[in-house]
Amino acid sequence: MKPSVVLYKSLPDDLRQRLDQHFSVTEISGLTPENIAKYADVLQSAEGILGSGGKVDGEFLAKAPKLRAASTVSVGYDNFDVDALNQRGVVLMHTPTVLTETVADTMMALVLASARRVVDVAERVKAGEWQSSVGPDWFGIDVHHKKLGILGMGRIGLALAQRAHFGFSMPILYNARKHHEEAEQRFDAQYCDLDTLLKESDFLCISLPLTEQTHHLIGREQLAKMKPSAILINAGRGPVVDEQALIAALKDGTIYAAGLDVFEQEPLPASSPLLKLPNVVALPHIGSATHETRYGMAKDAVDNLIAALTGKVEKNCVNPQLLK
Numbered sequence: 001m002k003p004s005v006v007l008y009k010s011l012p013d014d015l016r017q018r019l020d021q022h023f024s025v026t027e028i029s030g031l032t033p034e035n036i037a038k039y040a041d042v043l044q045s046a047e048g049i050l051g052s053g054g055k056v057d058g059e060f061l062a063k064a065p066k067l068r069a070a071s072t073v074s075v076g077y078d079n080f081d082v083d084a085l086n087q088r089g090v091v092l093m094h095t096p097t098v099l100t101e102t103v104a105d106t107m108m109a110l111v112l113a114s115a116r117r118v119v120d121v122a123e124r125v126k127a128g129e130w131q132s133s134v135g136p137d138w139f140g141i142d143v144h145h146k147k148l149g150i151l152g153m154g155r156i157g158l159a160l161a162q163r164a165h166f167g168f169s170m171p172i173l174y175n176a177r178k179h180h181e182e183a184e185q186r187f188d189a190q191y192c193d194l195d196t197l198l199k200e201s202d203f204l205c206i207s208l209p210l211t212e213q214t215h216h217l218i219g220r221e222q223l224a225k226m227k228p229s230a231i232l233i234n235a236g237r238g239p240v241v242d243e244q245a246l247i248a249a250l251k252d253g254t255i256y257a258a259g260l261d262v263f264e265q266e267p268l269p270a271s272s273p274l275l276k277l278p279n280v281v282a283l284p285h286i287g288s289a290t291h292e293t294r295y296g297m298a299k300d301a302v303d304n305l306i307a308a309l310t311g312k313v314e315k316n317c318v319n320p321q322l323l324k
């Protein structure tokens with residue numbers, strides 16, 4: 001009998017067929033509390049789950065006693081309680097690498113859009129405000145040759161550094177838990193402590209995972225250390241930045257602007273003050289959202305689950321110690 005799997009994200013037809021070849025699949029619309037209650041029987045017998053979003057913690061695992069592997073269609077896995085998975089011996093698979101370049105493109109797009117006010121100015125053109133040659137109230141600030149600070153020099157940070165260094169002649173500063181030789185050698189990136197990164201960066205680009213250590217790492221105190229001309233870009237996870245402190249800093253001129261792909265609450269409520277600020281570019285968490293990359297992530301997630309449930313994992317495992 002094929003192992004039972006709960007799929008909580010739609011897949012392209014060919015990938016769904018591949019999953020069906022290996023498993024008995026039940027598709028649900030998401031890991032919402034309602035679905036977890038409604039599909040209690042299916043979860044009781046599920047050996048694998050595949051999807052994105054939704055909380056997978058001890059409480060969820062108690063409802064899925066046969067679970068052996070979870071495959072998330074994302075690189076970030078902050079919605080999983082990894083300690084609880086480890087205790088239960090559930091292997092967690094994710095999709096790093098396949099999305100790295102696309103997310104770095106999104107970050108560079110946010111850098112450019114925020115500095116050159118692309119969204120704000122384009123909206124004014126559409127509103128018919130372009131009546132004569134534009135003056136300083138339409139101008140932005142330069143990107144090339146400015147200092148780019150990267151907070152989190154992992155896969156995505158490195159790909160961003162490559163773009164900024166070769167494409168825009170930007171000096172790179174960075175902070176991470178350790179030094180990254182590749183970034184220093186290839187892109188002349190300089191390691192610094194967080195305070196120096198805040199004080200010296202013209203662009204502070206956050207590509208950090210959400211962990212206990214990074215939650216609200218950037219708050220009022222840290223924003224106050226930034227230049228009034230600085231722009232904050234966040235494509236890591238929303239709660240890395242204290243959003244109320246950010247809103248205050250954008251309103252009172254502590255910093256110049258922000259380009260955000262991630263938020264403390266997603267989808268961002270229509271009532272969010274961020275949406276009223278002209279110096280904010282807000283994207284709907286589309287860091288990896290191109291047709292090619294989303295297909296690649298889904299493919300990796302399917303392959304990851306097949307590997308995990310057939311005991312052939314070679315990569316993309318968050319808790320490989322369970323495989324020994």
Ligand SMILES: NC(=O)C1=CN([C@@H]2O[C@H](COP(=O)(O)OP(=O)(O)OC[C@H]3O[C@@H](n4cnc5c(N)ncnc54)[C@H](OP(=O)(O)O)[C@@H]3O)[C@@H](O)[C@H]2O)C=CC1
Binds near residue numbers: 151157209285286287
């Ligand atoms: N907006 C979007 O659509 C997307 C968002 N993401 C987010 O981006 C994150 C990063 O992805 P990726 O680059 O692949 O991950 P990596 O694991 O390759 O990089 C993470 C980096 O963060 C650093 N880091 C972790 N904790 C700390 C800390 N406490 N202080 C300083 N640095 C820290 C790591 O430091 P060190 O190198 O020293 O270990 C590493 O350099 C994901 O976890 C996800 O949350 C990812 C994809 C798409």
Ligand SMILES: O=CC(=O)O
Binds near residue numbers: 073076077099287288
């Ligand atoms: O936010 C997206 C991810 O892949 O992580």
